Amino acid sequence: MKKIVLMVVAMLSMTMTYAENENNNATLNADAYNMNINMRKLAVTLGLNGDQMEAVEDIHNNFCNEMKLAAAANSDERAALVDNAVRKDIRYMHYVLDRKQYRTYLMLLNVTLQNRGLK
Missing domain, CATH: 1.20.5 (Single alpha-helices involved in coiled-coils or other helix-helix interfaces)
Structure with a gap:
């Protein structure tokens, strides 16, 4: 027993x-996959004006939603969803930011993705 x-x-x-x-x-x-950031610090780092800040915030919220969908997806589809979300994000940011701001944003995004093991 x-x-x-x-x-x-x-x-x-x-x-x-x-x-x-x-x-x-x-x-x-x-x-x-949680991409929430402090928008005020991003605005200061990039030197955004009011209109740019609103546009960047909208684009980033869309990016966060797409990354949440990627986190919930199957592991087979996850990498493709992350790549698609990143491509959309940088394409939209390219329209809103000037050349210097865009280069800084790309550097920050790349470092963030590498630190989180997504790239």
Whole structure:
């Protein structure tokens, strides 16, 4: 009887450990795709005027939504969705920002994606 009880306890503890690791991996994965940033700091860094700030905020919100969709997608589709979201983001930003601002934005976006392991 002791062996059965010990075996059940061991199986439950292994199952709980496995489930905890799955939840941690899902949380880390979702955090990597969370692209929320401080818009005021971005505006100061890029030197945006009022109209540019509104446009950049709208474009960035769209980018965040697309990245959330990528995080929820299957792993097979995820890389394509991230690439598509990034391409749209930089294409739209190119219309709004001047040359110097655009280069700075590309540098910031590239570093962010590399730090989060998405590139």
